Amino acid sequence: MTEGASNIRRAVLEATRLHRDLAIQARVIRGEGRVDVYDTIARLGVPLFFTHLDGLLGAYYRKPAAGILVTTERQQSLQRFTAAHELGHHYLGHSPSLDDEAGALRRQPFFAKRDEDLQEVEAETFAAAFLLPRWLLDWHCERQSWTDQDLLDPVRVYQLSLRVGMSFTATVWTLFRYDVFDLSVARAMADVAPKKIKQTILRGYAPTSYRGDVWLLTERDADLRVEGGPEDLIVVRLEEQSGAGYMWRVESIDGRSLAVVSDGRQGDPTDEVGGPTLRQITTEARRRGLGELRLAETRPWQPAQPRQTFAITYNLAGAERQGWYSRQRQSHFESLRAA
Numbered sequence: 001m002t003e004g005a006s007n008i009r010r011a012v013l014e015a016t017r018l019h020r021d022l023a024i025q026a027r028v029i030r031g032e033g034r035v036d037v038y039d040t041i042a043r044l045g046v047p048l049f050f051t052h053l054d055g056l057l058g059a060y061y062r063k064p065a066a067g068i069l070v071t072t073e074r075q076q077s078l079q080r081f082t083a084a085h086e087l088g089h090h091y092l093g094h095s096p097s098l099d100d101e102a103g104a105l106r107r108q109p110f111f112a113k114r115d116e117d118l119q120e121v122e123a124e125t126f127a128a129a130f131l132l133p134r135w136l137l138d139w140h141c142e143r144q145s146w147t148d149q150d151l152l153d154p155v156r157v158y159q160l161s162l163r164v165g166m167s168f169t170a171t172v173w174t175l176f177r178y179d180v181f182d183l184s185v186a187r188a189m190a191d192v193a194p195k196k197i198k199q200t201i202l203r204g205y206a207p208t209s210y211r212g213d214v215w216l217l218t219e220r221d222a223d224l225r226v227e228g229g230p231e232d233l234i235v236v237r238l239e240e241q242s243g244a245g246y247m248w249r250v251e252s253i254d255g256r257s258l259a260v261v262s263d264g265r266q267g268d269p270t271d272e273v274g275g276p277t278l279r280q281i282t283t284e285a286r287r288r289g290l291g292e293l294r295l296a297e298t299r300p301w302q303p304a305q306p307r308q309t310f311a312i313t314y315n316l317a318g319a320e321r322q323g324w325y326s327r328q329r330q331s332h333f334e335s336l337r338a339a
């Protein structure tokens with residue numbers, strides 16, 4: 001057996017057990033298609049606090065009682081992965097741990113390198129298996145109609161990573177673990193620059209910065225809840241029956257948090273004249289905010305009779321800020337008052 005193989009197997013089994021014990025699968029499938037790691041930590045009664053941590057991504061401590069700290073200095077996906085890693089330390093009965101970025105960059109989930117601390121291998125593997133279990137991959141692939149072949153495209157893997165709330169790289173290694181593609185594909189994909197993927201989706205639109213994520217939504221994403229950040233772009237790409245006079249238009253948008261920045265069409269070159277075109281409407285976040293983006297496909301002379309509509313909701317809150325996890329805040333104030 002290769003080094004660490006039994007630790008990796010144990011971590012995956014324990015992540016599966018925790019999903020089962022807390023009936024997480026049913027919640028995820030009813031909800032937004034991502035595992036709520038903060039809620040899981042709260043349900044296990046472990047205090048979760050977000051704060052600036054010098055040189056650390058997160059920490060797990062046991063005295064005087066178990067607790068988890070997560071940095072406020074990193075993006076949402078890394079905060080979620082760090083929380084899942086610390087949850088792994090807790091659930092697997094590990095000793096206290098201070099987790100720095102150097103360690104996180106050195107490691108890959110499901111791999112134990114020579115002389116690696118096996119407790120860290122277990123926590124890292126637990127995190128990936130907890131945030132992206134096989135059934136959740138299958139669920140998203142079914143919804144999007146993606147095959148393994150489709151997942152050779154970094155744009156799709158990136159879109160999957162946004163929907164499950166995990167970093168692109170961790171998603172690549174998890175798909176490798178699930179035999180979606182082989183090691184050479186995984187290595188090449190993990191090396192693709194995120195900016196390049198974002199530029200491919202944006203088709204010529206250049207935002208002032210590429211720090212935010214770029215969501216590519218199609219008709220498969222109707223009613224999706226986008227859990228994004230205040231620098232994200234949301235691109236809606238829909239087939240338009242332009243040959244029959246129909247055009248998509250934005251019916252509802254909160255202009256203070258989201259603005260349309262680009263709007264274009266692309267014909268299908270294989271199609272005859274008069275067939276459908278692909279409409280791409282690009283919106284950019286202006287600040288943190290919650291709202292609904294709704295479009296309708298109508299004929300200009302019949303605006304009240306849409307052929308179809310498309311709507312999503314968005315939460316552009318981004319990374320968690322300083323303080324207790326919101327659903328634990330009240331109980332901590334109460335315990336302070338009682339003390």
Ligand SMILES: [Zn+2]
Nearest residue numbers: 097099120123
């Ligand atoms: Zn750790």
